[in-house]
Amino acid sequence: MQDSHWLEWLFDNDEKNMTNKKKQIIAAAIELFASQGYAATSTKEIAEKAEVAEGTIFKHFNSKMDLMLFISNSIIEKTDTLFESDLAEVFNQTYDSLDAFIKSLLLNRYNMIISKQALFKILLQEIPFHMEIRSAFIQFISRQIPAFIDCIVAMQNKGLVIDEDPDTIVKLILTTIMGFLLSHYVIVPELFQTQNLDATSLETMAQFITRGLTKS
Amino acid sequence: MQDSHWLEWLFDNDEKNMTNKKKQIIAAAIELFASQGYAATSTKEIAEKAEVAEGTIFKHFNSKMDLMLFISNSIIEKTDTLFESDLAEVFNQTYDSLDAFIKSLLLNRYNMIISKQALFKILLQEIPFHMEIRSAFIQFISRQIPAFIDCIVAMQNKGLVIDEDPDTIVKLILTTIMGFLLSHYVIVPELFQTQNLDATSLETMAQFITRGLTKS
Amino acid sequence: MQDSHWLEWLFDNDEKNMTNKKKQIIAAAIELFASQGYAATSTKEIAEKAEVAEGTIFKHFNSKMDLMLFISNSIIEKTDTLFESDLAEVFNQTYDSLDAFIKSLLLNRYNMIISKQALFKILLQEIPFHMEIRSAFIQFISRQIPAFIDCIVAMQNKGLVIDEDPDTIVKLILTTIMGFLLSHYVIVPELFQTQNLDATSLETMAQFITRGLTKS
Amino acid sequence: MQDSHWLEWLFDNDEKNMTNKKKQIIAAAIELFASQGYAATSTKEIAEKAEVAEGTIFKHFNSKMDLMLFISNSIIEKTDTLFESDLAEVFNQTYDSLDAFIKSLLLNRYNMIISKQALFKILLQEIPFHMEIRSAFIQFISRQIPAFIDCIVAMQNKGLVIDEDPDTIVKLILTTIMGFLLSHYVIVPELFQTQNLDATSLETMAQFITRGLTKS
DNA sequence: GATGAATGAGGGTTCATTCAT
DNA sequence: TATGAATGAACCCTCATTCAT
Numbered sequence: 001m002q003d004s005h006w007l008e009w010l011f012d013n014d015e016k017n018m019t020n021k022k023k024q025i026i027a028a029a030i031e032l033f034a035s036q037g038y039a040a041t042s043t044k045e046i047a048e049k050a051e052v053a054e055g056t057i058f059k060h061f062n063s064k065m066d067l068m069l070f071i072s073n074s075i076i077e078k079t080d081t082l083f084e085s086d087l088a089e090v091f092n093q094t095y096d097s098l099d100a101f102i103k104s105l106l107l108n109r110y111n112m113i114i115s116k117q118a119l120f121k122i123l124l125q126e127i128p129f130h131m132e133i134r135s136a137f138i139q140f141i142s143r144q145i146p147a148f149i150d151c152i153v154a155m156q157n158k159g160l161v162i163d164e165d166p167d168t169i170v171k172l173i174l175t176t177i178m179g180f181l182l183s184h185y186v187i188v189p190e191l192f193q194t195q196n197l198d199a200t201s202l203e204t205m206a207q208f209i210t211r212g213l214t215k216s
Numbered sequence: 217m218q219d220s221h222w223l224e225w226l227f228d229n230d231e232k233n234m235t236n237k238k239k240q241i242i243a244a245a246i247e248l249f250a251s252q253g254y255a256a257t258s259t260k261e262i263a264e265k266a267e268v269a270e271g272t273i274f275k276h277f278n279s280k281m282d283l284m285l286f287i288s289n290s291i292i293e294k295t296d297t298l299f300e301s302d303l304a305e306v307f308n309q310t311y312d313s314l315d316a317f318i319k320s321l322l323l324n325r326y327n328m329i330i331s332k333q334a335l336f337k338i339l340l341q342e343i344p345f346h347m348e349i350r351s352a353f354i355q356f357i358s359r360q361i362p363a364f365i366d367c368i369v370a371m372q373n374k375g376l377v378i379d380e381d382p383d384t385i386v387k388l389i390l391t392t393i394m395g396f397l398l399s400h401y402v403i404v405p406e407l408f409q410t411q412n413l414d415a416t417s418l419e420t421m422a423q424f425i426t427r428g429l430t431k432s
Numbered sequence: 433m434q435d436s437h438w439l440e441w442l443f444d445n446d447e448k449n450m451t452n453k454k455k456q457i458i459a460a461a462i463e464l465f466a467s468q469g470y471a472a473t474s475t476k477e478i479a480e481k482a483e484v485a486e487g488t489i490f491k492h493f494n495s496k497m498d499l500m501l502f503i504s505n506s507i508i509e510k511t512d513t514l515f516e517s518d519l520a521e522v523f524n525q526t527y528d529s530l531d532a533f534i535k536s537l538l539l540n541r542y543n544m545i546i547s548k549q550a551l552f553k554i555l556l557q558e559i560p561f562h563m564e565i566r567s568a569f570i571q572f573i574s575r576q577i578p579a580f581i582d583c584i585v586a587m588q589n590k591g592l593v594i595d596e597d598p599d600t601i602v603k604l605i606l607t608t609i610m611g612f613l614l615s616h617y618v619i620v621p622e623l624f625q626t627q628n629l630d631a632t633s634l635e636t637m638a639q640f641i642t643r644g645l646t647k648s
Numbered sequence: 649m650q651d652s653h654w655l656e657w658l659f660d661n662d663e664k665n666m667t668n669k670k671k672q673i674i675a676a677a678i679e680l681f682a683s684q685g686y687a688a689t690s691t692k693e694i695a696e697k698a699e700v701a702e703g704t705i706f707k708h709f710n711s712k713m714d715l716m717l718f719i720s721n722s723i724i725e726k727t728d729t730l731f732e733s734d735l736a737e738v739f740n741q742t743y744d745s746l747d748a749f750i751k752s753l754l755l756n757r758y759n760m761i762i763s764k765q766a767l768f769k770i771l772l773q774e775i776p777f778h779m780e781i782r783s784a785f786i787q788f789i790s791r792q793i794p795a796f797i798d799c800i801v802a803m804q805n806k807g808l809v810i811d812e813d814p815d816t817i818v819k820l821i822l823t824t825i826m827g828f829l830l831s832h833y834v835i836v837p838e839l840f841q842t843q844n845l846d847a848t849s850l851e852t853m854a855q856f857i858t859r860g861l862t863k864s
Numbered sequence: 865g866a867t868g869a870a871t872g873a874g875g876g877t878t879c880a881t882t883c884a885t
Numbered sequence: 886t887a888t889g890a891a892t893g894a895a896c897c898c899t900c901a902t903t904c905a906t
Contacts, residue, residue, distance in 0.1 A: 021891075042874080043876060043877085052891085052892095053891065056890075057876095064875095127403050127404070128337070134406070135406075138404055138406060138407055141404070171399075171407075175398075175399040178399055179391045179395015183390070186344050187343050187344060187394070190350070190354060191354055205388065211378075211428045212424040212427045213424070216427060216432055235865075235866095260899080260901090268866085269867045270902090271903080272865080274903075275867095279902080280902090451869075453869075469776070471687035472687040476896085485870065485871045486898085487899080487900085488870055488871070489898095490898060491868090496897065496898090553776070559836070560769070560835060561685050567838075570836055570839055607824075607827045607830075607831040607832075608823075608827050610830065610831055611825070611827015614826065614830055615823040615827075619772060620775065620782065620786055620789070622783075622786060640860040667886075667887095669886080690878075691879080692879080701889055702880090702881085702889070703883085703888055704886080704888070704889095706881060707888095710881095
């Protein structure tokens with residue numbers, strides 16, 4: 001296992017004093033969980049990919065599931081932090097157009113998302129099967145929604161957004177973006193040439209959402 | 217396992233002379249694959265739920281994977297047939313408004329989809345892990361797209377739809393609908409009170425898509 | 433594993449329709465548990481000695497501990513039945529001498545006990561470690577004691593036995609016999625040439641107990 | 649692990665310069681071996697209970713078995729010393745009654761035995777499984793028997809004891825006492841209210857043995 | 865067609881032990 | 886001396902699959 005760019009992103013500061021072996025295990029697990037799924041990945045495989053003895057995994061994580069939860073919680077926590085700090089500024093700006101809002105929302109995190117594909121693939125793949133992950137994810141979503149709603153309401157007051165229930169609007173935005181990501185990165189990446197997914201493609205999607213929420 | 221309404225829907229006419237035991241196996245497998253995933257479901261569990269001996273499963277299907285493929289292919293084939301016959305009429309109508317088009321697309325199949333949740337849950341959950349299922353799914357999508365595109369082009373000619381690349385527009389529609397379904401039924405059903413998901417909710421979504429694709 | 437004379441003794445009538453493999457497993461487990469102890473015996477060893485696949489053990493017994501409990505409960509149950517039927521007649525006789533009583537008690541079961549050494553070795557070895565076995569054993573003892581006490585009281589009334597608390601007397605007899613058996617068969621068989629343990633040796637022990645309980 | 653009264657008793661003088669950690673390990677091992685048995689106790693458990701790193705155990709003892717042998721040999725050696733010095737005086741007295749002899753034998757060591765329960769529990773539990781411990785134990789017994797026999801013969805000459813083979817008599821005494829101890833402290837402590845086991849109870853047992861060996 | 869006893873490879877996890885620090 | 890990260894064999898148990906009945 002060579003350098004995994006996720007690790008540096010996923011664990012910063014205090015956690016960086018993790019053992020090398022522990023890092024190798026996490027990196028190997030992420031790769032394997034992403035490509036085969038949690039249930040179809042054996043701890044032996046993880047150990048081999050991590051170039052580590054099988055027992056070592058269990059010195060660092062009490063169980064295979066613990067390893068999975070450590071990874072998924074790390075992803076959620078990190079994303080949470082990013083959203084809170086970085087998107088705060090997006091929300092706090094009072095946008096003059098919905099277009100600008102959606103674009104900053106999408107483009108801001110675009111590179112982050114596609115470079116951490118494996119991470120989100122794991123999350124979205126395993127959420128349906130593990131209640132613990134699912135509830136952590138739901139909490140994360142629930143935590144972000146209020147600021148989101150405030151922003152929508154502000155734009156509704158300016159007449160920039162349709163007079164729909166703000167909660168419905170937020171969910172409309174989120175499910176649309178999730179559908180976009182899931183289709184491209186999890187379900188059928190072959191159907192969309194991912195490499196072409198450049199600014200143009202995102203631009204189109206932003207305009208689609210914008211129009212969908214603008215009073216005609 | 218008592219009567220599973222899927223079976224009658226999934227297998228009609230010629231295949232209806234399936235053994236009772238075989239039906240029981242399929243019904244049990246569908247329930248278990250949907251709730252736990254393929255990899256986390258054992259043949260022993262399937263046999264128990266189906267009230268059948270373990271060996272019986274392998275008299276009807278050569279392997280556990282064969283059973284999975286039989287189920288997923290059946291789902292795809294049936295959906296294919298439905299789309300081809302039933303949606304043909306939708307496409308062939310020359311719509312006077314995009315709104316009408318989207319609504320007939322969504323509402324037409326709405327009840328079918330939510331009553332067969334388990335079936336689509338399996339499909340979407342397992343697609344990332346099994347190339348065979350994934351390519352069958354991609355072929356299915358590819359087969360339906362041309363008629364879809366024709367329809368979009370027709371409406372573009374009438375000035376009812378924005379002048380985007382028709383292929384892009386189709387994918388925009390599909391990913392949006394998929395995001396909606398995945399969020400509600402697969403990823404985080406707890407976040408959306410599924411019971412409320414009535415005509416109103418779908419209406420909102422249809423209008424959102426419609427606006428998103430209409431020239432302003 | 434060839435003929436194990438225990439099995440025929442341990443399981444009669446209705447249970448004799450046990451699978452051959454199941455019998456082989458039990459026989460192998462008895463031999464190994466007796467010689468190495470439960471904790472130091474692996475299921476792999478049992479499978480090898482029983483000439484059976486390891487998985488077969490778990491088709492017949494849910495766990496290694498289940499196998500142990502099945503064996504220990506069988507031993508206790510069988511011994512229980514024997515005591516109840518066969519010793520009933522001993523107790524019901526109104527003995528004219530304590531000597532005759534003790535002798536019939538000891539000699540009656542002598543051959544049974546030494547030919548089933550392995551069985552009792554297991555029981556006594558594992559009792560300290562497993563509460564479930566211990567409480568089954570205690571129940572067994574408790575069930576037999578009343579008849580025992582009646583017998584002692586009857587002899588006390590005839591002036592054949594010292595006027596000690598009958599319960600104390602019974603325990604004195606039992607612990608003495610247990611000490612005899614444990615020393616010879618479990619703890620240090622090397623110290624006592626077991627083969628010499630013939631009628632003479634038992635006769636001596638019977639007289640020892642008899643004198644110990646007779647009014648002088 | 650705080651002060652364990654065994655250690656001071658088990659190791660005196662020269663060995664008292666043992667490391668604290670070593671003492672902690674021994675104390676923890678004794679407790680765990682006594683309650684769970686050698687085979688069912690892991691070095692990890694010992695390390696945790698001793699509040700010591702796993703590696704430390706192996707700095708002091710080459711293997712888990714070495715630790716067990718160190719403990720069991722210490723018990724045997726210490727008991728040996730005690731018997732030799734302290735019981736010598738018992739044997740050397742020429743008793744005028746068997747009663748006095750048995751009582752001094754039993755009561756002399758009574759408190760020692762019950763306060764070191766755990767120690768003897770380990771010994772007796774593990775003897776059946778480890779030849780090395782068993783032969784050390786047999787040597788210990790063999791070493792003490794001659795003085796014992798002398799004493800019995802002396803009393804036989806005075807007509808205080810029955811004219812049985814002295815070796816048989818000694819074994820009768822030993823197995824009876826062992827049966828008493830094993831029943832009360834190892835096999836089924838629940839059956840005997842151990843707390844009641846006061847002077848009265850021992851007195852009864854002493855009289856039982858005395859009568860059993862006295863000419864009537 | 866249906867059974868369920870039997871298989872043995874492989875599952876996750878614990879084990880006693882080593883060794884660089 | 887003491888540590889605890891690391892090991893890999895062995896642990897108990899489950900797996901998908903076979904086959905005689």
